[in-house]
Amino acid sequence: MAALNVLIVDDAAFIRDLVKKAVRETYPGCEIHEAIDGRKAISLMNSKSINLVLCDWEMPEVSGIEVLQWMRADERYKAIPFMMITSRGERDHVVKAVEAGVSDYIGKPFTRENFAGKLTKLVWRHLKIKPSQAEAPANPLAAGAVSVLGAEQTAGKPKGGDMGGASVLMGAATKLPPQVRAPADSGSAAALLGAAEAPKPQAKAGVRAKGIASVRFGSGGTAKLVIKDISLQELIGVFRREGKLPALLEQAVLDIVDQETGDVARINGYVRMMQAQEPHPDAETIQMIIRYVDDDPEKLETLSRYIARVR
Numbered sequence: 001m002a003a004l005n006v007l008i009v010d011d012a013a014f015i016r017d018l019v020k021k022a023v024r025e026t027y028p029g030c031e032i033h034e035a036i037d038g039r040k041a042i043s044l045m046n047s048k049s050i051n052l053v054l055c056d057w058e059m060p061e062v063s064g065i066e067v068l069q070w071m072r073a074d075e076r077y078k079a080i081p082f083m084m085i086t087s088r089g090e091r092d093h094v095v096k097a098v099e100a101g102v103s104d105y106i107g108k109p110f111t112r113e114n115f116a117g118k119l120t121k122l123v124w125r126h127l128k129i130k131p132s133q134a135e136a137p138a139n140p141l142a143a144g145a146v147s148v149l150g151a152e153q154t155a156g157k158p159k160g161g162d163m164g165g166a167s168v169l170m171g172a173a174t175k176l177p178p179q180v181r182a183p184a185d186s187g188s189a190a191a192l193l194g195a196a197e198a199p200k201p202q203a204k205a206g207v208r209a210k211g212i213a214s215v216r217f218g219s220g221g222t223a224k225l226v227i228k229d230i231s232l233q234e235l236i237g238v239f240r241r242e243g244k245l246p247a248l249l250e251q252a253v254l255d256i257v258d259q260e261t262g263d264v265a266r267i268n269g270y271v272r273m274m275q276a277q278e279p280h281p282d283a284e285t286i287q288m289i290i291r292y293v294d295d296d297p298e299k300l301e302t303l304s305r306y307i308a309r310v311r
Helices: 013-026 036-046 064-070 090-098 110-129 299-310
Strands: 005-009 029-034 052-056 082-086 104-107 210-219 221-231 234-240 251-257 266-277 286-290
Touching: 005 036, 005 286, 013 029, 013 052, 013 110, 029 036, 036 052, 036 064, 052 064, 052 110, 064 082, 064 090, 090 104, 090 266, 104 110, 110 266, 210 234, 221 251, 221 286, 234 266, 251 286, 266 299
Parallel strands: 005 029, 005 052, 052 082, 082 104
Antiparallel strands: 210 221, 210 251, 221 234, 234 286, 251 266, 266 286
16 A cells, blocks of 8 residues: 555544544554644654644644645645544634635544545545555444444443443443443543442532533534533533433533623533433433543633633
8 A cells, every 4th residue: 555644633632542543444554643733733744744634723822724824835735635623613614724725624523434434535536545445343333322433332341442441321222230330540431320430520419500511422413411510621411312322432522602701612522421310211311421632722711711600
């Protein structure tokens, strides 16, 4: 296979790891480089030969759109394929990226299948490199779980190795165990029903709601979360179950709106825990914990102001 040198640029290590996993599974012989912001990406491209860039938009110091503009002004990178990976899906952002010379655009959150499909089309169109023909992992979907970027679900049994694995999903075809313990690491997920230990912090009973957050999931679903507790690391919210639940460890994008100022904190994260609020498998009220993966100072400043007001 022809050489494929890929640069992945994102200030969130969680997102970089998910993208790396998908790229390696699709192109096992490729060489992958990483940068945590646009400035480091440009520095790396000045020292190495890169022929594919997968880049976030919102990053500290130098943004993804600035990286793209720099590339299109440099003869070495004028024609190099560039995929923008971002939670900013508004039309004006898409238009701005197209005008700057973006090769493709994918919004967060997204499924592994959607990302891999766009990636293979992009690489073939620009570089004429085909993906590996290796057999796909067995049983990517099990018991109603959604196969997401970097997380393979199995019926009632976590698969170790990636962020603590995935726990049992509510409404799975298999019988739910009476007690399931989550692994001890910070990225592990508790069982939906009958969890022996729930991740911290726990919202106190009777605490009034701290607002509403809109959340989009990688599998395409959405929810309105009533915020029970919120910190600079994660959000605890409750929502009414409608249709299929998202998978544990699935990507999520939170829009937290400060109703007084109109500021929006758009935070990338993942589903860390879900727990039924009624004691039966068809429970309609679900409590969810979203763990953030963003390190963008501007986003965290907006979030800090919101937390200070509602606490």
